[in-house]
Amino acid sequence: MSDTTRGFADLAPSTGAKFRQRTLPILIFAAILFAIPMAGPSRTFYTLAHQMGINIVFALSYNMILGKGGLLSFGHAVYFGLGGYLAMHAMNWIEDGVGIWGAIPMFFLPLVGFAGGALAGAIIGWPSCRKAGTTFAMISLGVAELIFAAAFMFDSFFGGEQGISGDRMNGIELFGLSMGPIDEVYWFIAFWTVVGVIGMWAFTRTPLGKLSEATRDNAQRVQFIGYNPQRVRYLVFIFAGGFAGLAGGMAAVNYEIFTPDALSLVPSGFVLIMAYVGGITYFVGPIFGAILLTYMQSMLSDFTEAWLLYLGVLFIAIVMFAPRGIAGVVFGFLDGVRGENPGRYFGRWIMRLVGILLMLMGLIVLVEVSVRWSNGYGEVYEPFGLHLGHGNVLSWLLVILPAVAGVWLTRFASKEEEGQ
Amino acid sequence: METIVFGLLNGVSYGLLLFMLSSGLTLIFSMMGVLNFAHAAFYMLGAYFAFTITGSTSFWIALFIAPVLVGLIGAVVERFGLRRVHPNGHVAELLFTFGLAYLIEEIVKIVYGKTAVDYRVPDLLNFAAFELYGASFPAYRIFVIFIAVAMLVGLWFLLKRTRAGLIIQAALTHPHMVGHLGHNVPFIFMMVFGIGCALAGLAGVMAGNIFVTDPAMAVQMGPIVFVVVVVGGIGSLEGAFLASLLIGLLQNFAVGINLKFAEIFGFLGMTDLSEVGRISVSSLAPVLPFLLLVLILIFRPQGLMGEKEL
Numbered sequence: 248m249s250d251t252t253r254g255f256a257d258l259a260p261s262t263g264a265k266f267r268q269r270t271l272p273i274l275i276f277a278a279i280l281f282a283i284p285m286a287g288p289s290r291t292f293y294t295l296a297h298q299m300g301i302n303i304v305f306a307l308s309y310n311m312i313l314g315k316g317g318l319l320s321f322g323h324a325v326y327f328g329l330g331g332y333l334a335m336h337a338m339n340w341i342e343d344g345v346g347i348w349g350a351i352p353m354f355f356l357p358l359v360g361f362a363g364g365a366l367a368g369a370i371i372g373w374p375s376c377r378k379a380g381t382t383f384a385m386i387s388l389g390v391a392e393l394i395f396a397a398a399f400m401f402d403s404f405f406g407g408e409q410g411i412s413g414d415r416m417n418g419i420e421l422f423g424l425s426m427g428p429i430d431e432v433y434w435f436i437a438f439w440t441v442v443g444v445i446g447m448w449a450f451t452r453t454p455l456g457k458l459s460e461a462t463r464d465n466a467q468r469v470q471f472i473g474y475n476p477q478r479v480r481y482l483v484f485i486f487a488g489g490f491a492g493l494a495g496g497m498a499a500v501n502y503e504i505f506t507p508d509a510l511s512l513v514p515s516g517f518v519l520i521m522a523y524v525g526g527i528t529y530f531v532g533p534i535f536g537a538i539l540l541t542y543m544q545s546m547l548s549d550f551t552e553a554w555l556l557y558l559g560v561l562f563i564a565i566v567m568f569a570p571r572g573i574a575g576v577v578f579g580f581l582d583g584v585r586g587e588n589p590g591r592y593f594g595r596w597i598m599r600l601v602g603i604l605l606m607l608m609g610l611i612v613l614v615e616v617s618v619r620w621s622n623g624y625g626e627v628y629e630p631f632g633l634h635l636g637h638g639n640v641l642s643w644l645l646v647i648l649p650a651v652a653g654v655w656l657t658r659f660a661s662k663e664e665e666g667q
Numbered sequence: 668m669e670t671i672v673f674g675l676l677n678g679v680s681y682g683l684l685l686f687m688l689s690s691g692l693t694l695i696f697s698m699m700g701v702l703n704f705a706h707a708a709f710y711m712l713g714a715y716f717a718f719t720i721t722g723s724t725s726f727w728i729a730l731f732i733a734p735v736l737v738g739l740i741g742a743v744v745e746r747f748g749l750r751r752v753h754p755n756g757h758v759a760e761l762l763f764t765f766g767l768a769y770l771i772e773e774i775v776k777i778v779y780g781k782t783a784v785d786y787r788v789p790d791l792l793n794f795a796a797f798e799l800y801g802a803s804f805p806a807y808r809i810f811v812i813f814i815a816v817a818m819l820v821g822l823w824f825l826l827k828r829t830r831a832g833l834i835i836q837a838a839l840t841h842p843h844m845v846g847h848l849g850h851n852v853p854f855i856f857m858m859v860f861g862i863g864c865a866l867a868g869l870a871g872v873m874a875g876n877i878f879v880t881d882p883a884m885a886v887q888m889g890p891i892v893f894v895v896v897v898v899g900g901i902g903s904l905e906g907a908f909l910a911s912l913l914i915g916l917l918q919n920f921a922v923g924i925n926l927k928f929a930e931i932f933g934f935l936g937m938t939d940l941s942e943v944g945r946i947s948v949s950s951l952a953p954v955l956p957f958l959l960l961v962l963i964l965i966f967r968p969q970g971l972m973g974e975k976e977l
Contacts, residue, residue: 559769567748
């Protein structure tokens with residue numbers, strides 16, 4: 248036997264590498280979640296953190312079908328919403344002590360949500376998973392509209408415009424959590440976020456998870472080796488619906504109310520943006536995306552009313568220039584710094600960053616000045632004591648000069664990279 | 668009788684409007700393989716441009732200028748946006764147009780404000796064409812039917828009877844061969860995208876004053892247009908035509924029928940007391956296209972006229 252052949256056993260990662268790559272990140276993630284309450288954060292922070300936890304699970308569940316399954320859905324909020332609604336009803340059943348419900352602690356409501364989401368996925372996925380690609384995307388859109396419209400017809404389940412509300416401080420207490428105060432709800436959210444992340448990570452390691460990636464890359468070959476791609480898609484779809492329902496169950500306990508808006512196209516679009524901006528080719532990508540976009544949603548919307556415009560620009564920029572998302576940028580940076588000639592790489596990177604910041608500055612001035620002109624209240628954009636009206640030459644200089652300089656800098660950096 | 672005649676007329680005019688939108692979408696899809704998610708946003712731009720141009724000149728000038736402007740914007744978007752994203756695959760292209768739809772809506776909100784603008788039917792056409800059974804039918808709707816049919820004939824003539832149409836059709840199926848014969852295929856793609864967007868803009872000019880011209884009009888129309896395209900069979904112009912008329916008629920007839928489920932299915936023992944029984948057919952009208960979509964996908968997954976996929 249020649250030296251060029253190696254056994255499969257040698258190619259497998261060592262135990263240490265396995266621990267570093269698979270177990271350690273989750274331990275660190277759990278440790279961070281565990282450490283947060285030690286810092287004694289404020290109420291606002293808790294609210295934000297809960298929202299992030301819910302969105303992390305939601306975005307990861309979306310990536311099960313988009314990133315791993317290659318199915319672009321415009322209606323993933325349907326499963327989030329239906330799971331959440333079922334959990335909401337279960338919350339009320341627990342309060343009334345109907346039948347067996349009296350014996351179930353509020354803590355396990357996300358499991359009810361999981362069941363609801365998976366059931367919805369099983370029913371809706373049956374006709375829609377027959378096709379992949381663009382047709383699947385259009386079907387998901389149509390189904391989302393259908394369910395949203397139906398939500399206003401069946402008041403007994405969806406509660407009409409006011410939705411369904413409940414009270415989480417009922418039933419059996421588990422782990423000494425009454426679920427009343429916000430810092431007790433934190434443990435609930437943190438627990439289920441970690442469970443959701445581990446569950447979806449574990450799913451990618453199962454044969455079904457691997458098959459789902461294979462179906463995404465080449466459905467025909469999957470068929471050749473004896474699997475039915477439609478069934479693979481369908482099963483993955485059910486699981487993705489289930490985890491979305493899990494996030495819905497978390498949201499039900501956190502907000503204690505669910506309205507039909509939770510099923511509409513708006514949250515469906517938002518989860519798509521979260522997952523894609525974070526980076527759909529990486530498992531952690533949607534986690535980054537969920538954290539960043541949730542932060543933007545709650546913080547940026549206080550500063551500017553045009554935050555959706557910024558979101559749109561960010562999304563288009565990611566689609567055009569960084570299709571692997573934030574995770575791709577971060578890991579690409581780490582690889583580049585570790586590679587040869589890290590000094591020049593770092594220099595280019597700084598140049599790009601400055602260029603992007605300059606373009607962003609031009610954009611911000613343009614948008615903020617326009618928004619104030621559009622509102623017509625005579626308000627003027629005044630950053631750092633400057634007085635930037637829409638008739639002011641200085642405002643237009645501040646739009647054009649940084650934008651041009653930024654474009655030039657980023658193009659220069661790209662050219663240098665190509666010339667290397 | 669009255670319901671039937673008016674349902675038919677309204678249905679046809681609405682269906683033809685839908686076809687104006689879906690024909691551009693189908694044209695773009697069959698050429699580039701990408702479903703333009705921002706199509707309804709271009710439709711909205713058409714309505715807003717028409718409003719601006721009507722304000723300073725007249726509706727008749729807007730009828731020509733606004734679609735051309737929208738088409739130019741579409742061509743620019745293809746040249747500097749879509750073409751860049753193309754190597755990353757169809758999902759990336761679809762997502763690009765999805766982001767674009769967001770962006771256009773937000774920009775329209777800034778430029779024109781968040782409330783509806785006063786875009787009206789021109790005075791010249793603002794009269795009743797005829798009266799039937801005591802109800803009048805607006806002349807503008809006749810005009811819509813006329814323009815839509817003219818556009819349909821024009822499109823058919825362009826694609827089937829001219830040299831340019833021949834090249835476009837060839838570029839649809841054999842882009843490389845057409846390129847080897849010395850035609851600028853990327854330029855053809857840009858033109859087709861521009862024409863598709865211009866058709867959407869034309870639909871916006873025609874529909875903006877029948878319905879409401881506000882920033883939500885794209886979101887309202889978008890999903891229905893996609894339903895039309897999928898029901899007709901993705902990429903098939905004939906299918907899009909059939910599906911547009913079908914959905915137009917279906918929705919308009921449903922609006923006219925004020926029966927409740929309990930009255931229709933009363934013989935099955937359904938009563939007013941149950942929730943399903945209280946739903947009336949007219950309230951179901953907005954949902955019907957989506958219901959049709961699901962039914963079509965279950966019984967004929969390739970759409971009415973679509974080709975069967977392997």
